[in-house]
Amino acid sequence: MSRELGPVDHGRLLEVLEIEARVLGEVAHTASAEAPVPTAPGWTLGELLRHVGSVHRVTLGWLREGHKPAQWQRFPHQEETVAEYYASGRDALIAELAAHDPADHAATWWSADPTYGFWRRRTLHETLVHRVDVERAAGVDHPAVAADLATDGVDEVLTLYFGHKLALLGLTGTRHGTVGIQTGGHSWIARAGPETMDAWRCSPEEARSADELVSGDPANVYLWLWGRAAPTAVVSSRGHDLAAQLWALLRLATR
DSSP, rough: OOOSSSSSSSHHHHHHHHHHHHHHHHHHHHHHOOOTTTTSTTTHHHHHHHHHHHHHHHHHHHHHHSSSOOOOOOSSSSTHHHHHHHHHHHHHHHHHHTTSSTBBOOOOOOOTBBHHHHHHHHHHHHHHHHHHHHHHHOSSSSSSOOOOHHHHHHHHHHIIIIIIIHHHHHOOOOOOOOOOOOEEEEEEEEEEEEOOOOEEEEOOHHHSSEEHHHEEEEHHHHHHHTTOGGGGGGGEOOHHHHHHHHHHHHHHHHH
């Protein structure tokens, strides 16, 4: 049996990944490849679709080669469309993930979870966030995100990106403080400062005792942490300075 590191089990993660990846490709066909992506300034829809196809391929390289590949197909071949490039990478990665138990060993960039399950979760949220981007580019005002997936995504972006990726990048905060985050019946603490950056799950009481508390609907908190929602999408109990630092640091970690 696999270890479940988040609120959603790995079976559902894979099931929803297949759906999200298919919807992303389908929605991309409904708008021009030159359509700007409001939630990813400077990108067009076609560039975003190519990016996701590249991410799927580098992930497949991690799984098949046992380390981050030095080279992978980053762009469509001359005879391929971007849509074909995206679809072939998507299908190959999903097939690889489905062929292995989530507890099977896999090379990852997080020592806490060297398993196929890590990549089920990481790929699902990479794809889900960009499905939201694609829908916004296609004119959908309020893309839907299921509450359980959003809650799982909050856990991932805090524990993996804020609590781990920032340290890998050598990035820290400029101001000491803790931010409690509450949504979907779960709570976390994100602690920042010049010397330390970490995040962990906690009790509701611990979250409420933080220097600042951020709360809201799971989808709003998830999309806010990923830079896809306005500051007004969440509620901050004691001002916005530390929440703003959290948000800004995550922009560096997730870019």
